[in-house]
Amino acid sequence: MGEVTASLQRPVTNTGRSKLVRHVDSFEIQPPTPPSPSGVPRSAWARARRRVSRWHRPYTAVLLLLDFAAAAFASFTAIHTFDQARAGFHDADDDPTWFFIVAFALLPLGWVISLWFNGAYDRRYLGLGPDEYKRVIRSGVAVAATVSFLAFATKTDLSRYTVGTALLGALLLILLGRILTRFVLHVIRRNVGQAGHRMVLVGTLPECLEVYRSVTRSPAAGLVPVAIHITDGYAAARGIQTPIPIYAGRDVLALVREVGGDTIAVCGSASAEPGELRRLAWQLEGSGVDLVVAPQLTDIAGPRVHIRPIEGLPLLHVEEPTLSGPALLAKNLLDRVAAGVGLLCLIPLFVVIGLAIKVSDRGPVFFRQPRVGHEGRTFRVWKFRTMYVDAEDRLASLVDRNETDGMLFKMKQDPRVFSVGRFLRASSLDELPQLINVFKGEMSLVGPRPLPADDGDFLGDVRRRLLVRPGMTGLWQVSGRSDLSWDEAVRLDLYYVDNWSLTYDLSILWRTVGVVLARKGAY
Template sequence: MREDVGGVTTSLHRPTTDSSRSRPVRYDSFEWQEQQPPSNGVPRNAWGRQSRRRSRWHRPYTFALVLLDLLSTLGASWIASTFLEKSRAGLNQSWLFLEGPELFNFFAYIVLPLGWLVILWTNGSYDRRYLGLGSEEFKRVVRASVTVVAAVSLLAFATKADLSRGTVATVSVSALLLILLCRALARQVLHVARRHTGHGAHRMVLVGTLPEALEVYTAVTRSPAAGLIPVAIHLTDGFAAARGIETPVPVYAGRDVLSLVREVGADTIAVCGSASSEPGELRRLAWQLEGTGVDLVVAPQLTDIAGPRVHIRPIEGLPLLHVEEPTLSGPGWLVKNLMDRVAAGLGLLVISPILLFIALGIRMSDPGPVFFRQTRVGHDGRTFRVWKFRTMYVDAEERKATLDELNETDGMLFKMKQDPRIFSFGAKLRATSMDELPQLINVLKGEMSLVGPRPLPADDGDYLGDVRRRLLVRPGMTGLWQVSGRSDLSWDEAVRLDLYYVDNWSLTYDLSILWRTIGVVLKRKGAY
């Protein structure tokens, strides 16, 4: 832990600027441009910023997105023109804006692509707050595409143009798919850069008590792709609570926050938990940051609660954070159940030849039953018998007692990377997760779901406290734990992920987990 024993100042007071420091101070992802502040120390306005941060990654990344979006819309117009030529050849009629290819090319390759870019911009699709993480960027792209279709339709109606619905649909769908694909690829490139080089990341100063700051540190560093790098902790309760405690980043106290931000090269201040408990303190900090280009974020004491459940409800100027209850019933839940049953039934029919091949491989590897049936705990604590392909020798349960001290995980599960009870063909099944395929039978019977918490054995003890909450939903073939590390996770981390899924479930989240599962299975991450 690093101590800072500089002069004590009020954390919300702006430090006096040394007029001798006029040259830019450069850091990894941005640079500061320092100017003389006004005599009263109050920023003039957003156009006359006294200490301005110039991003080194956001502008090039945005330029790349604009170029990719432009190429995507041009590609969609080319696809539509190809479709148009084939249609004209067969039906000999005009399909888009008046007669003549010149007018079509003008609208298809100039007006429409530029219109796409303008609408994407006005919908906030290039806002750096939404780039690189989460689904908000893609939602705004979809919203922009709907706006484009509405604008084209309104324009055609107003001008009484001969407009083909097929051509409009082709342009719109093609452009949307190409834009989403290109942005997904650009995001992957950004994530790789953030993981391996640290470029394109935001450097954060955490402000609060040490436990609150460390909790936020743990949360934001779980995913390097998020691009949030805590570089310092500013304690609001002094060093007494931090003495003798090892911290992952330097700890400061009694410092002006803005001067500390400049010193460590940060561009974001995260106010943690109760750091802003004094009335008006957070507001004054926001005033201080006006015109500096430093982002201010607040991390409330509501960990593991997703955005859709959190809403701001202003009452008489007081912004109240409203947290909705988890949605574990209703139409969405019925759709999830129906999707599970249909997908499981179709899946069993499609992969039946693969199941037969695996069954033959197991019988040839080790005489005994093809399937392994074990009692697991399901929805509301009800037990059921899970279906799995057998991957261990028939005497595996008897041999487990001699291997207990070699367990490589904590909690209720027994795991070994080199388990001698697994035969060679079974190891291949585990590495590819194909031993889990028979659980489609459990999904078809309604005992499991495609996505949900991991099903745990019924003989591993009582499920009390926080762990019992995971029984509010049916266990799943895959889940948040599986796409986040599987067997490499600790028991506490696995439980945290399961509870996060229970509290923040949605159909969109299920589809996202299913998509991520494909990549995890192909990489064989944490499978043993």
């Protein structure tokens, strides 16, 4: 751990990184470097090269090749699936060369062009969030519309089945390729620490630390804070432990170059002075450094935030959470149908698990416990029994060995769990009977976790969880489960309540599969 010197100017190492600072005890503010002019004269065709964040160039090149290959392979598959693939195509029988050029060159090229113009290769949307997939789907609609228009305009008689199969197959293959490349990117970011954005946080120390904690919760996002530039005076940071170096009184752009950054994140009220943020944006023109703003709107999802400019003033309008309406009715219908189908399909598995429980320990197959549900109504949750029948009587002797905080009792090696029950917990199979609660409307497939009915009155922020039905899985389950603290679990549950959507539910269900297979936080 590096020692703190009396000056904020750190010696630059060969890698361009400053030494890590843990305790801030004294500062010597350096005179700020004169800012660069307001705007940088440059050619309309010249663009500054990215300083450090160059991962997107090879990543985009791989996507281009995969997308073109996916579209060509989809055409090949469609042509060989239908015998009348070329029937009716203009001069296809006389000169099939033109047909193959269209199918294996022009159509895949059209896909790539459509993806490009719809922003599917924009580095802002690559590797994180649903926007990349939305733009791929939008590109597929554009390609289908263009093919239909050209066929109509040229009076070309195409095989509908062949064209439809080629377009739908290309869309599915391109989405699959995006999922796989994103998975590889996330693995590199988590395990290697590369292919990310090196950020310099600018603002007051509490705001910068809050942004630091938020962006480092998800290494897959690729946002790596490397330095903090405080704006509230060096005295505010005296003696405080910080995970990255702290600077003050420096020219921000010079600091970015010194620490090898490529992104400046303005945190909270750092830009409270009128025109300050605009001047910073001017200073960064032509530098190849990104500028992002982290406003004081925590735990609010992007779809709820809209920019409404009024006389040059960009106002952030925050929509109310969707707690009623057609979307909620669709969610309820999806829950009931999925639960009914799931129960019918899982009957054989239920029988096998029931027999295994009976062999392991004499007693009931199911465990039913009162839980608090929607709007505070109490219901009895269904689960496969994983503990011995005297587990509740033995709880008092184990309270001091609780390994988690908050309302729940958790132990990684709970002696009350029998062998089959330990397997059911690790594989999350003990949760499957909750499909009965979902079918009855007491729970949902996705939602906050249901808490025991005898653990308090759910006062304060925790009570807001009761605005939606509890779920079999949720944001807490896919983010760490029992490995998370109580405060973090509550924060995730409240985030879901305020920002849920059908798309978000499907995303959580998809992530649940990976978490269950990895057995992360299950005990």
